[in-house]
Structure formats: structure tokens, C-alpha cells
Amino acid sequence: MKKFLSVIMVSFALVSFAQDQPIKYNQLPKTGQQFINKHFGAKQVGSVMLDDDYFSKEYKVYLANGTKVEFEGNGSWKEVDGNRNPIPTGFVSTKVLNYVKKSFPNTTITKIERDRNEIEIKLNNGLELKFDKNGNFKKIDN
Template identity: 75%
Template sequence: MKKILSVIMLGVAMFTFAQDKVINYNQLPQNSQQFVNKYFGAKQVGSVLLDDDFFSKEYKVYLANGTKVEFDGDGSWKEVDGNRNTIPTGFVPAKITNYVKRSFPNTKIIKVEKDNNSIEAKLNNGLEVKFDRNGNFVKIDD
């Protein structure tokens, strides 16, 4: 019984300490800072949060215009969410941006998210277009 209680208390303690912490922009990994500077400009940064839960790190950058940019612990981008506004796409594989321009000529990308296996682009018409890691079209969700 004591072991079970100890495990539960450890879990609660880890959950309690796994909260976002406000950090300075210059505490972001260098490649994250370069990404923000290149595509948004450092002057647009409103706040930066670090989510460190003992198992993984994640950085969240909130821009003045409402855009959120998420980075993994290594500083690689994971998600850019324009909060219904168009986002820059220079970091998105050209295969994806070309597909969107060709297939949906009057739409813009407002969110892009990547994981180990896929990249998903959300368009301002409500569609979500999924691609494999190499930028090949997989499917459309609406």
C-alpha cells in the first residue's frame, strides 16, 4: 500500500511541476530564435513559454498578432498557428505549398503542424490537408 501511495504522490508531484514557465526570448534554442527572426521578426514576440515536464521540453512563442509557434526541445518547429490569420510558408516544404496553390488557388494556409510521420496544413476555407513527411499528398479532412 505504501508503494502505491508513493507512486501516486510522485505522479501528482510531476504533474504539479509540469507547468508552462515564462522565459526570455533569448532563452529559446538558437535555431528557434533564427526561425522566429526569419519568418516573423523578433519585435513581434509577445511572450515565450517553456513546458518542461521531465520527459520532454516544448517551447511556445506567442506573437503580438495572435500567432503561436511551437518548438520541440531541440528547437525545431512543430506547429505554427495563425489563429485564423494567414501564416508565412517559407519553412513549409515547397511540395506542400505548391499543392495547396494548385489545388486551392483562392485559399491561404492558416496553420501547419508536423509530427514524426506527417505534416498537416489547415486552410482558411476550413479544410485540413494532410501530407506524408516527404510532402506527398495523403488526404483531405473537412
């Protein structure tokens, strides 16, 4: 039992001390690099951080214009935050984009987050729209 508790305590300590570490752009998974290159351009990259808590990895890319892009450990995008500025939408599903254009024609998307079950979009008017993973509108948060 003591051995088990020691392992748990050491694991907790390692996780607690894990922090973002700066890495080079070429250390970002290829999928993430391709995403940045296609939608933003590699020349826009300011810094890349690795958050490795020993159980999972996440990457954060900070662009020169203040945009932050987060990636899962495999390089798939998780969040794009323009910090109140419009973000590119070429990677957003057509279904979601059509809903936003039709329902909120004079707005721009400033942030998008996705997880396994949901997509959340923030508009420049402050509204947050939630969609299921298939792009079907669920609700508005404000």
C-alpha cells in the first residue's frame, strides 16, 4: 500500500510541475505544421509551446498577429483563438459556416474550439454558438 501511495504522490508531483516548454516549429507534429502553413503561413509563427504532462501532449502556437492555435498531441487542431480578431475559416465545416452566414450575416468568427462531441464558435458580437460534432446547431450562449 505504501508503495502504491508513493507512486501516486510522485505521479501527482510530476504532473503538477509540468509546464509549457518552448520548442521549435519543426517539432510540432506534421499535421499541425500543415494546418499552420495552409491557413496562416509559417512566417507568421511567433513561438511554439509543448505542454507535456506525462499523460498527454498539447501544442500551442502563437502567431505574430496575436492568434493562438492549440493542437492535440497528434497535431489535429483543437482551438483557434484570434483574440477578438477574425480568424480564417477554411478549416471550419461548410455546415457551420453556412449557419453562421445565414443567421449572423454581419459577423465574423473570432474563436473556434472543438472536442469529441462539440464545436463552439465565438463571434465578434460576443455571442457563442454551440454545434454538435456533425455541425448541427445546438444553442446560443452569451
